[in-house]
Amino acid sequence: MRCIDVPDAPRRQCPGCFRTLAVNGNNFHADALCADGFTRKCADCRNAAERLRYRLEAPERARRVRERRAERRAYFESTGRYEAA
Numbered sequence: 001m002r003c004i005d006v007p008d009a010p011r012r013q014c015p016g017c018f019r020t021l022a023v024n025g026n027n028f029h030a031d032a033l034c035a036d037g038f039t040r041k042c043a044d045c046r047n048a049a050e051r052l053r054y055r056l057e058a059p060e061r062a063r064r065v066r067e068r069r070a071e072r073r074a075y076f077e078s079t080g081r082y083e084a085a
């Protein structure tokens with residue numbers, strides 16, 4: 001069997017946690033807009049950031065749901081098709 005030089009998988013340092021990781025779908029999120037198809041920050045950093053953002057935006061999300069419900073209620077009341085339970 002011949003020995004073939006297999007180049008190492010590309011690795012990249014995450015600018016968030018400074019770990020150097022192999023660039024693949026396990027360590028980095030896929031993003032078609034990034035040069036090599038993966039995001040700059042590693043998946044762990046991105047997940048943590050998204051978790052934080054989701055929590056921080058919870059009040060705003062709840063406010064939008066309340067507004068939308070009030071809107072729809074007003075609409076159905078105006079059409080006479082709304083009956084409060």
Ligand SMILES: [Zn+2]
Pocket residue numbers: 014015016017018019041042043044045046
């Ligand atoms: Zn990271």
